[in-house]
Amino acid sequence: MVYVIPSKTAEETRLRSPILAEKRHRCTAALSKGMIQLISLLFLITATRACVPGTGKDSAKITIPFEVPYNESNRTHYENFVKEALNKIASEYGTLRHNNNYVRVTSRSVDGKLVVDVQVEKVGCKYKEIFAEKFKVQMGDHRFNITCPAQ
Structure with missing residues (x-):
């Protein structure tokens, strides 16, 4: 016994073709969107690496005036607060660790108010805005002020 498989009519082919074309377009669009996201992620990682102390070539200074009186308790608290902020930025990427030898956090009194200064070596100033x-x-x-490159 021989079976004959009927061929598709012209109408069936015409109706299915736009659906297949749309699916192909969605797949292509998804691939290109994924590639753009991957490139963006790689750029962000590169930019963040350049902002982390010990990974660039420039020096920077960050000045953070706090509206609290200058005393030992506030000084210790806010210096640690700033150090934690820097560590969180550096540790967002599991493989990236910054070198604490390139960071110095100090504080001073300006008109009786606390000001914390961060001096950083070997950073990439071109990524200052991202940082x-x-x-x-x-x-x-x-609020804070970043001077990069530092004088």
């Missing part, structure tokens, strides 16, 4: 965005998230409402 500033990440640092702003960690610092919350506290």
